[in-house]
Amino acid sequence: MVRTIASLLAIVAASIGAETALAACDDAVPKQGIVAAHERRDISPADLVRLRDIGLPDVVSGKVSPFALSPDGRSIAFVVTRAEPTDNTICSALVVVPLDGDIAGGKARPRVLDIGGALPFSRGVYRGLFIKSGVPALITPVWSPDGKSIAYRKTVSGIVQVIQVNVDGSGAAAVTRSETDIEDFSWSPDGSQFTYLARPGELESRRRTEAAGRSGWLYDSSVLPNESLDPRAWAKGIPLKAFTVDLSTGATRAATEDERLRVFPAPLTDTSYEMEARAGNGATAWTQRSGGGPESEQRLWATLPGREKQACAHAECTGRIVQTWWDSAGSSVMFLRRQGWNKEVWALYHWSPGTNGLALITQTPDALTGCLPAGKELICGRENAVMPRRVVAIDLRSGKSRTVFDPNPEFAQFRLGKVQRLRWINDRGLPAWGDLVLPPGYDGKSRLPLVITQYHSKGFLRGGTGDDYPVFPLATRGFAVLSFERPPTVSSITPGVTDWDEALTVQFKDWAERRSIFSSLDRGIDKAVATGFVDPGRIGITGLSDGASTIEFALVNSRRFAAAAMSTCCDDMLSSMVLGGFAWGEHNIKIGLPPSVDNDRDYWRPVSLSVNARKIDIPILMQLADRETLLALPAFGALREAGKPAEMFVYPDEYHDKWQPAHRLAVYQRGIDWFSYWLRGTRDPDPAKQDQYARWDGLRTLRDKARALNSP
Secondary structure (H helix, E strand, O other): OOEEEEHHHHHHHHHHHHHHHOOOOOOOOOOOOOOOOOEEEOOOHHHHHOEEEEOOOOOOOOOOOOEEEEEOOOOOEEEEEEEEEEOOEEEEEEEEEEEOOOOOOOOOOOOEEEEEOOOEEEEEEEEEEEEEEEEOOOOOEEEOOOOOEEEEEEEEEOEEEEEEEEEEEEEEEEEOOOOOEEEEEOOOOOOOOOEEEEEHHHHHHHHHOOOHOOOOOOOOOOOOOEEEEEEEOOOHOOEEEEEEEOOHHHHHHHHOHHHHHHHHHOOOOOOOOOEEEEOOOEEEEEOOOOOOOOOOOOOEEEOOOOOOEEEEHHHHHHHEEEEEEEOOOOOOOEEEEOHHEEEEEEEEEHHHHHHOOOEEEEOOOEEEEEEEEEOOOEEEEEEOOOOOEEEEEEEOOOOEEEEOOOOOOOHHHEOOOOEEEEEOOOOOEEEEEEEEOOOOOOOOOOOOEEEEOOOOOOOOOOOOOOOOOHHHHHOOOOOEEEEOOOOOOOHOOOOOOHHHHHHHHHHHHHHHHHHHHHHHHHHHHHHHHOOOEEEEEEEEEEOOHHHHHHHHHHHHHHOOOOEEEEOOOOOOHHHHHOOOOOHHHHHHHHOOOOOOHHHOOOOOOOOOOOOOOOOOOOOOOEEEHHHHHHHHHHHHHHHHHOOOOOEEEEOOOOOOOOHHHHHHHHHHHHHHHHHHHHHHHHOOOOHHHHHHHHHHHHHHHHHHHHHHHHHH
């Protein structure tokens, strides 16, 4: 394929300008000189939605960083996003920040080089099909070799293209005109070309699907009925292909193999190697599982030029290693390891393979993500329970950390309650923790209703996994909140597990994983009640995905909860075996779940809301993505037929993780109203919400009838 884009550049630039206007926001980065207000105030749901973000929204371990270091090592570039719920927009900004300046003192200033809208969605291959979860893709800028421009991926007229931005602020333009999303790219060594990866086969796949629709689609394993009824292309049938663009002419051609390898380097020969890092002198470091299973501990290895591979002999070199890097000389490996109680501590080490010397640089309970070497420092995102993510530089000798850029200086104005970490083990001896958040100014004299968020509690406490239930705004409304960090899986302590299918088989056998997690949650609640701050009769529970599965098991197998709010639903025979598509159902059969034709209600009885609908008397709020609502209908329909207190809201054009700011705020506010009504007996006086309370009064009547029928 050879085609030119020079004649289309003006059209593309106009499209970029139009999208910039739609998504424009003048506060993509904080205004210079912002200081906390003299009068501190409580944080609202809208405040939380509007927080600026850098990198992936959750604390995710991995070797990919959102930061890009300039060729001279003096600046970093990254993308900042900020949501605005009032007009349901997301602003993204390409930002450059100097590493050697004093931003707080006004001597250096972050510069916004380009502005756009929402980031592209990430997507993964599940059971052979591409699926989007709603999580934004990690967009990492790439500096040109001469440091005069930066390129990054950005959505233009609905397709992800490569945008080249001049560092001097003189302009930005698309340098690609791909007909399908660009998934990765790199500069040529001389900066005259780009090589990018895309899947042009998707176009023909869409055409075939559209043509097949004229005579009817065959319903087979390529259909995901909960999302849509059109067949999808199998991922293996639309491979990535590499193309190279000449920046001087705009001509695009198929890339050579060497050019492709610059974008997607060949892995090491052994496919069991993980967390690979390569130095300029050819030295290589990697981790390898010390056991045969996918959840076994990792061990650090390295190969120096001209030497045999070598395992690090220190105990600290085995465990949960999340990132590795070489120093500039290619003689020493730095690595980030999670350790301590249920891996709650982040520790940075320095290992010299030549001498086998090991040194601890620093350790902290703060989450460190997306770290990137920058000379004598390591650039990381850093956050903790009461501090949203900020960019820091960690001195690799002293371990001291300094703030490079705080995207949310306004956060200092908010009054937050005390956060107390609780630790415990479950009935299988597996460690877990929870962060107990109390209302601002709470005096400890009265017991509080408790709301549980799940299923991770790493980093800043925003809204639990999926970010649907706002921790600090709930606390300001008079709730204690237990942010629950789930224990390791039961399969991780089961001998003989060699792959993920075997791990899932262990987890689903007799619902072992659900029992283990609920045991942890149950004991965590006991810990919270033992503080004297929590009323054991007023406990609510929230959750998405695995957290929603925990809700189902908890409501079926305990009487601890007075209200629940779910963002996905449900583990049910029809949902898991049929309504999620044949590919999912066939995989579930493979790992030991009974096929729907068996109608094995006894298997599903420990967890299924539909099977147990007549015994459920807890009010349940479901706030679901439209793409997942079908999976909830067996349970929701059974609860309705049984006259149980359940309400469902469906959010259009949403995924597993909700992405739209207006929806995020609505989910936040409705969840607060829901638990305020059921656990505190309070109502928002807003006239617009009175129909809501009339419905909930009806649900209360249903709850009381259900409890009367279920009472001995």
